[in-house]
Structure formats: C-alpha cells, structure tokens
Amino acid sequence: MTAPFKQHLIDPEICIRCYTCEMTCPIEAITHDDTNVVVDPDKCDDCMACIPVCPTGSIDEWRVVETAYTLEEQFSWEELPAQAELSGGADAGKDAPVDDPVAALLAEAHSGVGGKPRAPASATKPQVNTYTIGKPVTAVVQGNYRLTAEGADTDIRHIILSFEGKPFPVLEGQTIGILPPGLDGAGKAHLPRLYSVSSPRDGERAGYHNVSLTVKRDEGGICSNYLCDLNKGDSVQVTGPFGSTFLMPEDPAARLLMICTGTGSAPMRAFTMHRQRAAAGGSGDMTMFFGARTPESLPYFGPLKKVPKSVLKQHLVFSRIEGTAKEYVQDRMMAEQDAVADLLADPATHIYICGLRGMEEGVEQALTNIAESIGQPWIALREVMREEGRYHVETY
Amino acid sequence: MLDLINVSYDTLIPNNVGLSSDKRVLKALQKWHPGYINWWNDLIPQNFQESLVYLRTAVSVDPKGWAKFDYVKMPDYRWGVLLAPQVEDRRIPCGEHAGKPAWQEVPGEYRNMLKRLIVIQGDTEPASVEQQRFLALTAPSLYDMRNLFQVNVEEGRHLWAMVYLLHKYFGADGREEADDLLRRSSGSEEAPRMLGAFNEETPDWLSFFMFTYFTDRDGKMQLESLAQSGFDPMSRTCRFMLTEEAHHMFVGETGVGRTIERTCQVMLENGITDPFDIAKIRDLGVIDLPAIQKKLNLHYTLSLDLFGQEVSTNAANAFNAGIKGRYQEHRIDDDHLLTSDTYMVWDLEDGKAVRKEVPALTAINMRLRDDYTRDAAGGVGRWNKIIQKSGIEFELKLPHESFNRQIGVFAGHNFDPDGQVVSGAEYDAGAPTWLPTKADGDFIQSLMTQVTEPGKYAGWIAAPKVGIDNKPGDFEYVKLHMA
Numbered sequence: 001m002t003a004p005f006k007q008h009l010i011d012p013e014i015c016i017r018c019y020t021c022e023m024t025c026p027i028e029a030i031t032h033d034d035t036n037v038v039v040d041p042d043k044c045d046d047c048m049a050c051i052p053v054c055p056t057g058s059i060d061e062w063r064v065v066e067t068a069y070t071l072e073e074q075f076s077w078e079e080l081p082a083q084a085e086l087s088g089g090a091d092a093g094k095d096a097p098v099d100d101p102v103a104a105l106l107a108e109a110h111s112g113v114g115g116k117p118r119a120p121a122s123a124t125k126p127q128v129n130t131y132t133i134g135k136p137v138t139a140v141v142q143g144n145y146r147l148t149a150e151g152a153d154t155d156i157r158h159i160i161l162s163f164e165g166k167p168f169p170v171l172e173g174q175t176i177g178i179l180p181p182g183l184d185g186a187g188k189a190h191l192p193r194l195y196s197v198s199s200p201r202d203g204e205r206a207g208y209h210n211v212s213l214t215v216k217r218d219e220g221g222i223c224s225n226y227l228c229d230l231n232k233g234d235s236v237q238v239t240g241p242f243g244s245t246f247l248m249p250e251d252p253a254a255r256l257l258m259i260c261t262g263t264g265s266a267p268m269r270a271f272t273m274h275r276q277r278a279a280a281g282g283s284g285d286m287t288m289f290f291g292a293r294t295p296e297s298l299p300y301f302g303p304l305k306k307v308p309k310s311v312l313k314q315h316l317v318f319s320r321i322e323g324t325a326k327e328y329v330q331d332r333m334m335a336e337q338d339a340v341a342d343l344l345a346d347p348a349t350h351i352y353i354c355g356l357r358g359m360e361e362g363v364e365q366a367l368t369n370i371a372e373s374i375g376q377p378w379i380a381l382r383e384v385m386r387e388e389g390r391y392h393v394e395t396y
Numbered sequence: 397m398l399d400l401i402n403v404s405y406d407t408l409i410p411n412n413v414g415l416s417s418d419k420r421v422l423k424a425l426q427k428w429h430p431g432y433i434n435w436w437n438d439l440i441p442q443n444f445q446e447s448l449v450y451l452r453t454a455v456s457v458d459p460k461g462w463a464k465f466d467y468v469k470m471p472d473y474r475w476g477v478l479l480a481p482q483v484e485d486r487r488i489p490c491g492e493h494a495g496k497p498a499w500q501e502v503p504g505e506y507r508n509m510l511k512r513l514i515v516i517q518g519d520t521e522p523a524s525v526e527q528q529r530f531l532a533l534t535a536p537s538l539y540d541m542r543n544l545f546q547v548n549v550e551e552g553r554h555l556w557a558m559v560y561l562l563h564k565y566f567g568a569d570g571r572e573e574a575d576d577l578l579r580r581s582s583g584s585e586e587a588p589r590m591l592g593a594f595n596e597e598t599p600d601w602l603s604f605f606m607f608t609y610f611t612d613r614d615g616k617m618q619l620e621s622l623a624q625s626g627f628d629p630m631s632r633t634c635r636f637m638l639t640e641e642a643h644h645m646f647v648g649e650t651g652v653g654r655t656i657e658r659t660c661q662v663m664l665e666n667g668i669t670d671p672f673d674i675a676k677i678r679d680l681g682v683i684d685l686p687a688i689q690k691k692l693n694l695h696y697t698l699s700l701d702l703f704g705q706e707v708s709t710n711a712a713n714a715f716n717a718g719i720k721g722r723y724q725e726h727r728i729d730d731d732h733l734l735t736s737d738t739y740m741v742w743d744l745e746d747g748k749a750v751r752k753e754v755p756a757l758t759a760i761n762m763r764l765r766d767d768y769t770r771d772a773a774g775g776v777g778r779w780n781k782i783i784q785k786s787g788i789e790f791e792l793k794l795p796h797e798s799f800n801r802q803i804g805v806f807a808g809h810n811f812d813p814d815g816q817v818v819s820g821a822e823y824d825a826g827a828p829t830w831l832p833t834k835a836d837g838d839f840i841q842s843l844m845t846q847v848t849e850p851g852k853y854a855g856w857i858a859a860p861k862v863g864i865d866n867k868p869g870d871f872e873y874v875k876l877h878m879a
Contacts (some may be wrong), residue, residue, distance in 0.1 A: 014861055016649045017774050018616075018642035024459050034774070049459035053639055055646035057862045078781065114460060377402040379461050 006104040007065045008039045008046065013079050014058035021050035021059050033075050041068035046107070048115060064104045101191055102177060102242050109194075110245065112353070112360045112393035113386055114379075120249035120350055120389040124201075127169045128242055133192060136179055136237040139163050141230045142210060149296035155217040156263060156299045157228045158198070161236060162210045170211060170241040171201050172248050172270035173352075173392075177239035178213075180223040192239050193223035196246075196354070196394065198266035200274035214266040214299055246352070246392045248274065254284045255349045257340070259329055259363055261291040264355030265299055267394070271352070272312055284348060287313040287339065291329040291359070293320040313339075330362035337370045344371055344381065350390045357395040401481060402456040403474075410476030412457055413560070424563040424571055425477075431578050432559075435522065436552065437471060439529050445471050446877035449545045450864070452643075454478055457636055465865045467875065473549045477560040480635035488626030489725045490732040491718040498628040502565045506717050510627060511566055513720065515573050516590055517618060518558030519580065521551045523594035524607070526582035531604055534844035536854035540601070542864065542873035543647045547608065550640045557633045565629065592802065593698045600840045601857075602655060602683060606695035609648030609775060614702040616641045617723060617768045624721025649775045650860060652692075656779050658682055658858040660786035671790040678839055681855045685783065685790045687840070690832045692792060693813055696772065697800040703765040706741045706804050711760035722760065723767040739763055742797060744805050747817055749798045769794065800831065848876055 010021070010030075015037055022030040022037060029043035030050060050059055063069075063083050110117045119126075131137040139161040147156045170176065177192030184190055199212040217228040230236065248256070248271045256275075258268040268288060275286065292298035298316060307314070315336065319326045333340050343349045344367070353363055364378075371378035385391035406416045408426060415422045437445065449470060454462035457478050486498040502510055525548045535541035555577060562570035580587040588595045593611055598604050619641060623634035659682040663669070668676055677684040704711065714720040715734070722728060730737065737756035742749055756763070776792050783790050796815030798806040810823040813830050843856045851870030853859050863871055 016642075016646050017771075018645050020639055020642040023638070051459075052463040053459050053642075055643040056650075057866060060866075377456070379456055380402055383460070 004064050004066045004101065004103070005068075006046075006062050006107055007041050007068050008044050009061045009063055009069065009074065009080060010037050010039060011058040011061050011080050012036045012077050014056050016056055016058075018055060020053045020055065024050050024053045031071070036075050036077060038071055038074035040071060046116060048111075062104065064101045102194065102239070105194055106175070106243055109394045109396055110392075112357070112395050113391060114382055115386050117245040117392065118387065118389040119245045119247050120251075120254070122249045122251040122254065123247040123389070124171055124250055126171045126174055126241070126244045126247060128174075128240070128244055130168065130241065131239045133177075133179070133189075133239055136177075136239045137163060137166055137168065139168075139211075139236045139238045141232055141234045141236060143232060144228070144230050147214070147299040147301075152296040153293065154262075154297045155228060156297070157213075157215045157217070158299070159213045159215055159227055159230065160199075160204050160210055161213070161238065162208075163238075168209065168211065168238075168241070169201075170197055172197070172274050173246040173267045174241040174243045176211065176213075176241050178223055178227060179237040179239065180226045181237075182222075190222060194240075194242065195227075196263075196266040196270075197241075198269045200270050200277060202277070206277060214263045214269070216263045245389070246354075246394050249350055249389075251348075252278075252284055253348055255343060255346060256284070256286040257343045257349055257351045258286065258288045258290075259333070259351070259353045259355075259359075260288070261329065261355035261359050263299065264353075264359075264394075265290055267354055268352065269300060272307060276307070276311055285313065286311060287315075287343065289315045289317060289329040289332055289336075291317045291319065291355070294318055328362055329359065330366035333363070333366040334369065337366075337373065340366075340370050341374045344376065345374055347388075347390075349385075351385065351392065353393045353395070355395060360393065360395055401458050402461065403454060403476060403478065405474070409556075410474045411478065411560075413477055413479055413564075415477065418564075421560075421564045425560065428559060428563070428571075428574055431575070432475075432552075432555070433471065435578050439525060440470065440548070441530070441533065443877050444532050444545070445469065448875040448877075450542055450867075450871075450873045451546055451549060452865075454636075457481060462639060463865075470545060470549060473552070475549070475553050475556050477556055478553075478636050479629065479632035482628065482632060486628055486631070488718040489624050490721045490734075491626070491716040492733070493626060493718045494732050496626075498626050498631070500628055502627065506627075506719055507566070509714060509717065510630070510719055511562070511569065511573065513622065513714065514558050514561050514630070515577070517615075517622065518555060518562070518573075518577050519590045520594050520615060521555040521558065522577060523580075523582045523589040523591075524598075524612070525551050526589075527594065527596070527598040527607070528604060531598065531601060532846075534601065534846050535848075536601060536844075536857045537847050537852060537859075538850055538873045538876075539853075539860060539864070539871075540651070540857075541848075543643075543651075544604070545874070547644050547647055550643065553640070554637050557637055561629060561633060591702060593702055596698065599837065600844050601651070602688070602691055602840055603695070605648050605651030605655065606691050607648070608644045609652055610692075610695040610699040610772060611702070612641065612644040612648060613768060613772055614699045616645065617703075617764050617771070620723050621720050621725075621764060624725040626718030630719075649778070651857075652688070652775075653779055653782055654858040654860060655683055655856065656685070656688060656782050656792075658856055659685060659688070660783055660788050661858065662855075663788060664786055669788060671788055681843060683840060683843070683856055685788075685792070686829075687832065687836050689792055690830065690836060692776070693795045693800065694831050696794055699768075700765060700797060701801060701803040703768065704761045704803065706743070706762045706765075707754055707758045708761045709758060712757045715757065715760045720760075723764055742805055744809065747809070749796075749806065749811070749815055749817075765797075769797070795830075848874075 029040045142160040142162045145158045147158050148154050175194040175196045179192050180190045195213045197211050198214045203209040204212040215227045218224045260268050295301050315332045317327050317329050317332045368378040371381050403410045403412050448467040451468050452463050452465050455464045488494055488496050488498055532541050559574045562574045580589055582589045583595050598607055619634045619638050623631050625631045662680050662682045671685040674684045734756040738753045739756040739759035740751045741754050741759050741762040743752040780791050795813035798811035798815050799813045801807050810818050812818050847854045850872040
C-alpha cells in the first residue's frame with residue numbers, strides 16, 4: 001500500500017475513443033484496448049498536456065486513492081467508480097510523503113498555473129506533512145480579530161494560533177489544514193480545510209513561531225464559521241504544513257508581482273512581512289494589485305497603508321464604490337501596463353496570483369494583452385516563467 | 397528565430413509557418429482570401445453571421461494553446477494555417493523510400509499524385525459546410541447550434557490548410573486547383589463536389605449527427621493515413637487537423653447517443669417497451685429506434701464507398717511512394733514495405749461475398765476501411781449500452797459491408813443488411829425496412845424546430861452530460877443576433 005494520491009482517470013461514459021489524448025501524451029502514458037482509453041498510473045506525470053485536446057471533457061477526472069486502479073480495472077469499467085472513502089488512518093501518518101486528499105486539493109488550487117507548478121530556484125526548501133489527519137497537532141488560539149469594518153458585507157478574521165513550543169516549521173505561501181470538530185452527514189470526521197498562512201516563517205510575532213490565518217466567514221461553511229467563532233484559549237486541531245511550490249524567492253534581487261483578491265492576500269502579507277523583516281536591502285521590489293469590493297471589506301487595509309512605497313507599490317482596487325465605475329485588478333493592471341510590462345520583461349520577476357478562481361480569467365487576459373504589447377506571446381512566456389518557478393497561481 | 401509553435405497574427409492570415417517572410421505564398425493566399433470570405437458569407441444565413449458564437453480557436457499548436465474559447469462572430473473567425481510542430485529527423489515511414497529523411501519539398505516524380513490527394517481531401521472540407529448550411533435554422537438547442545458552427549469553421553480551416561499546401565508547393569497549378577475548390581459546390585449540376593457522399597443533402601439533425609459520426613470518420617481515417625506521409629508538410633498539416641477532427645467525432649457520437657437516450661426515456665415514461673410500436677413512439681415526438689437503425693445503415697454504407705476499390709493500384713502506388721501510409725503506420729510492427737505480405741479482402745465468387753487473400757500492397761484501401769469499421773463499431777456499442785440501460789430490447793448494428801454499395805466489388809449487386817444475396821424483388825421489398833423512406837425523412841423533418849432558450853432542448857433529444865469548456869447547463873453558447 002502506498003500513501004493516498006490523486007490518480008488521473010478517463011470517464012468511459014463520456015469518452016468517444018478518439019485517442020487524441022493518446023496521440024498527445026508526450027510519454028505514452030495513455031493507452032487503449034477495444035473498450036476503454038486509460039491512463040497508466042505508473043507513467044503519468046500530471047503534465048496536463050492531454051486535458052485541453054480532449055473534445056469531450058472526459059479526460060479531466062481524478063480520484064484520490066491509496067492503491068492505484070490498475071490498467072485492467074480501468075479497461076473493465078463501464079462507468080467511473082465513485083470517490084472511495086479513505087481510511088485516512090491511524091498509521092497513515094508514519095512517514096507518509098503525502099497527506100491524502102490534501103495533495104488533491106492543492107493540485108486543484110494550483111491548476112491555473114497551466115502545467116506542473118515549480119518552486120522558485122532560490123526558495124527555501126519547505127517541510128511538508130509534519131502533522132497529518134491521523135496525527136494532528138493541537139494549537140491554541142491567541143487572538144481572533146475582525147479585519148473588515150462592522151457593517152461591511154464580509155466578515156474576514158485575523159486568527160492567531162500558537163503551537164505552544166511544538167515545532168511547526170512553515171514558510172510563507174504554504175498552507176495548513178484545520179480539522180473542524182464533529183462529523184459530516186455520512187457520520188465521518190470532516191476532512192481538513194486548507195488555509196494559507198498570512199504570517200512569515202519566524203512567526204506572527206517575530207521569534208514566537210506562531211501562525212496567523214486570514215479567514216472569511218462563508219455562509220454555511222463548516223470550517224470558516226468554526227474558525228471565525230473561536231475564542232482566545234480555544235484549541236484547534238491542525239495538520240500540515242503543505243505545499244512545496246507556491247513559495248517566495250530568497251534572492252534579494254527578485255522582484256515580486258502579487259495579484260490577489262480578498263483572503264488571497266494572506267500569502268502576500270506573509271511575503272511582504274518576511275521581506276520587511278529581512279530588510280535585505282536588495283534591488284528587488286514588490287508590486288501588489290489587491291482587489292476587494294470596498295475599502296471596508298479589504299483585509300489589512302489599515303496596516304497596508306503603513307507599508308512604505310519603497311518596499312511595496314500598492315494598487316488597492318475596488319469594485320463596489322458607489323458613484324464610481326467598477327474596477328477589478330485586471331483593469332488596474334491594464335491602466336498600469338507600462339509598469340507591468342517592465343516586470344514581465346525582467347527575468348528577475350516572480351508572479352503570484354491568489355484569490356477566488358473567478359479572477360484567473362481576467363488576470364490572464366490582462367497579462368496576455370500586456371505581454372503582447374511587448375512582443376511576447378503570453379502562453380510562451382508563462383511556460384518559461386512556470387518552468388523557472390517564477391509563475392504561481394493558487395485559486396479556490 | 398522563427399516561432400513555429402505560437403500562432404502569429406502579423407498577417408491577415410494567422411499562421412505558424414512564417415508567412416510574413418514568405419511573400420510569394422502570402423500574396424497568393426491574400427488573393428485567394430476574398431473569394432473564401434465571399435463563399436462563407438454567401439453560405440451561412442445572415443443572422444447567424446452576426447451572432448456571437450462561443451468557439452474554440454487555436455492560439456498555438458502545442459497542447460496548451462490550441463483550445464482557447466471565446467465569443468466570436470463567425471466571419472471574424474481567425475481561419476489560419478497551422479502545422480503541427482516539426483519532428484526532428486523525421487523519416488519516410490513506408491514504401492520504397494522508407495527510412496530516408498522525410499521530404500520537405502515535393503518530390504518531382506510524385507507531384508501529380510500528391511496534388512490529387514490534396515485536392516480530393518480539400519474538396520470535402522467546404523462541401524460539408526455547404527451540405528449543412530441550413531441546419532442552424534432547426535437547431536435543437538444553442539449548445540447544438542454552437543457545435544454545428546464549430547464543425548463548420550473548422551472544416552473551413554481545413555480547406556485553408558489544403559489551400560496553403562497547394563499555394564506553397566504547387567505553383568500555378570496549385571493556385572488553379574485552389575480556385576476550383578471554391579468553384580465547385582455540393583449538389584451542383586455543373587460543378588459538383590468530387591465525392592458522391594459530399595453531394596448528398598444533410599436535411600436534418602439526425603443526418604448531421606450520422607454524417608459527423610460516419611462520414612467525418614472517413615475523413616479522420618484519410619487524415620490519419622496522410623499524417624503518415626513522407627511529404628512532411630502534409631504530415632504536419634494533417635496531424636493538426638486530426639485534433640480538430642476529434643471534435644466532429646464527438647458531435648456525431650454524442651448527438652446520436654442523446655437522440656437514442658431521449659427516445660428510450662420517452663418510451664419508458666409512456667410505458668412502451670416494444671421498439672417497433674412505431675406509430676405510438678412517433679406520436680410522442682421522438683425518433684423510433686428502427687428509424688435510427690435505417691439512418692445508420694445509410695450513412696455507414698455511403699461512407700464505406702469513400703474508401704474506393706478494395707483492390708487498388710493507385711493506393712498501392714501512393715503507399716509504395718511513401719505519400720500515404722496506413723492507419724497508425726508508426727505503430728505497426730512490420731517491414732513497412734509489404735512486398736511479400738498478403739491481406740484478406742472482400743470479393744465476389746459465384747455471386748456470394750467471400751474473403752480472399754491478395755498482395756497487401758494492393759489492399760491498402762481495404763485495410764483502412766477495416767480500421768474504419770472497427771473504429772465505427774465502438775460507438776455503436778456505446779449507443780447500445782444506452783438502450784440496454786433503459787431495459788428496452790433493441791440492438792443497433794452496422795450492416796454488412798456488401799449492403800447498399802455503389803463502389804467496389806459489391807456495387808450493382810443486391811445484398812441485405814446481413815450480407816445475404818437477395819433478388820431484386822426481395823431487395824425492393826426489404827428496402828423500406830433497411831433504408832430511410834421518404835415518410836421517415838418527413839417525420840424526422842417534422843420534429844426539427846429551432847430551440848433558442850439557453851439550457852433548453854428540443855423534445856426529441858436529451859441534454860448533453862457535460863457542457864463545452866465545462867460550462868454550466870444554461871450557458872448561452874450562441875448569442876443570437878436578432879435582426
């Protein structure tokens with residue numbers, strides 16, 4: 001038995017057996033018999049080349065499994081099996097390299113990067129899966145503060161967790177899992193929900209190694225309501241940290257272009273604080289495009305105002321200000337296209353996009369336009385940047 | 397350096413072949429372009445030309461870039477010249493030159509053979525758009541209308557692909573042939589399209605689905621074998637076209653499947669279990685399974701004719717020259733010369749259909765047709781699963797290859813769909829149960845009404861299982877222009 005992982009499958013009820021995926025796969029991981037087209041789990045390296053060429057959408061199917069479905073099993077299917085309940089089990093944590101469905105969640109969150117995500121060349125090597133579902137760590141709430149104005153249309157919280165001296169090595173850009181108490185409708189324990197840390201590696205308070213999260217209350221959300229309602233002193237079960245690619249470069253000359261909305265600002269806050277504390281004095285600068293509905297609903301609006309322009313060029317963009325035309329991050333990027341173009345042309349630039357999935361399309365379009373204006377086809381440039389660990393997307 | 401992956405838009409004609417630095421070909425194509433636009437504009441009813449259609453356009457020929465979806469007015473679609481990336485050190489895969497470097501220019505001795513293959517392939521592309529020109533008026537949903545238009549613009553692009561080869565490699569002759577591709581017209585008395593099946597009408601949507609399933613699949617097999625060509629530009633052109641052709645297969649297979657699904661569903665809802673209770677089933681506004689079988693019989697057999705004679709010296713010559721390979725030539729494990737191999741082909745002996753062994757080289761057409769039949773049978777099996785699931789007892793099947801043939805050894809002989817020899821009188825008596833009758837056509841036609849509300853489907857067809865580009869069920873795939 002191996003640790004749970006995400007297996008790529010093809011839906012035999014939707015697939016029309018055109019074999020376009022098979023022809024496209026650069027490493028011949030896809031094959032067929034007289035009934036089905038299947039993916040060899042021993043060969044597939046998740047390069048995603050087969051996804052856009054499929055005319056049916058049947059190719060984009062994934063199951064988190066402990067033991068891969070064999071080719072023979074896949075050949076025999078008339079329909080895809082349902083996602084199996086995982087044991088998630090007692091001993092799974094021993095030295096498992098991957099913490100089950102988390103890998104799937106992260107892969108999904110990073111899918112907008114358009115290929116295999118890679119860490120920046122100069123990033124610190126992250127530790128992952130220190131704590132697992134079978135063996136979580138207990139953290140204690142040190143504080144829970146509302147970031148958005150009373151009466152704003154969203155309730156976003158800044159929640160500080162202390163690990164009480166237990167080791168929890170986490171880097172900016174990584175995520176941690178929160179296990180909400182209670183059982184789901186099927187009587188099973190809830191799976192962890194992932195949150196990106198908003199504090200830098202040495203802690204919300206430098207040297208204290210505590211961790212902050214930026215959490216938006218979602219109506220009916222089991223975990224977000226649990227977190228937003230926590231009081232100082234409450235204990236929380238935590239797993240992780242997770243994620244080994246959405247990380248910041250250590251190179252002080254690296255330039256950061258950060259594009260975010262809402263709680264997608266969490267990793268950007270961590271990056272900014274780490275750079276400020278390191279006070280590296282390098283030549284690299286940071287530029288942020290940060291979107292929210294109103295100033296009242298933009299998390300960290302106050303503290304951000306205190307970060308000097310020499311550290312962070314800020315573009316705070318609002319889409320719901322009465323009497324003003326709606327403005328989204330991509331609109332401001334177009335308005336600032338010379339500055340963005342300058343960044344795109346610089347091989348020291350690292351791009352980070354984080355927020356709701358819906359932002360991807362507009363941002364992609366803006367980047368496409370701006371890249372074209374300097375004679376660079378965006379898709380090609382993006383490929384280079386991704387391959388060099390300079391392009392990062394985390395959306396949900 | 398020339399960028400040969402991403403599509404360049406620096407000329408009127410999007411391309412990845414460096415057209416802007418190839419003045420001669422660029423000029424020739426620019427001269428051809430207005431005729432093409434006129435052809436397109438004359439073809440598709442005006443209000444559809446003005447409508448915004450959610451189409452897929454390639455922005456690069458690598459897997460990441462070729463499925464870019466957006467709303468576009470069809471006349472503004474960026475028809476272009478797109479070749480799959482060149483494979484380094486590619487070799488001629490078959491025939492007497494096998495193993496030598498693939499040709500980047502037309503080899504003089506095969507010039508005419510090559511030109512003819514390109515012209516025949518090219519002629520089918522605009523023909524199908526002509527055959528389908530009025531279908532949008534009876535589209536069962538915006539989803540289906542969008543799929544029709546996607547097929548149409550891609551057939552248009554395939555014409556461009558062939559015209560590029562003609563202009564680039566065949567000089568004045570090529571230009572003349574390219575002009576003729578716009579002069580001929582499907583069903584025309586004076587200048588019909590070159591192949592029979594492409595002069596038939598596509599009168600209704602079931603015919604369209606059957607056409608994309610069976611006839612476009614012939615196109616796919618032809619492209620597959622041309623993709624094996626030792627003439628590298630041809631191979632690269634066809635490889636890219638195949639990725640688009642897969643969408644046409646998808647439209648056909650799911651279209652017929654959804655029709656079957658809806659019929660079974662309505663039968664069950666009304667307590668009908670006998671698929672031959674035709675009058676009752678038709679009263680409910682769905683197409684009876686026996687009628688679907690008849691349409692299948694017709695389209696499959698028409699498509700078989702497109703493969704030509706079972707034993708053919710032309711095909712042998714093209715293979716031996718390395719101009720046209722077999723289906724998946726590169727995956728076949730033999731000497732790729734076929735000098736001493738044999739292959740079983742259909743023949744007539746004492747008026748009966750029998751299999752006979754002939755030199756494999758002469759049986760290239762037959763082999764491709766066999767590959768086609770295998771490929772086509774798969775989808776029929778999946779359609780049967782839909783019927784099985786509903787519990788209705790009926791099985792669709794491909795008729796015997798001897799049935800209803802106009803080309804090849806069976807032409808001019810009477811066979812029933814099981815491949816049994818029948819007399820003329822028996823054939824005439826059986827025909828109304830084997831092939832669609834005028835009454836069948838009229839009935840199907842009577843169901844064809846346009847549905848334009850997003851997410852709604854005409855009563856004779858089920859909704860698709862998944863949307864295009866993962867769009868939700870009520871997505872507005874076509875924003876209709878209301879004049």
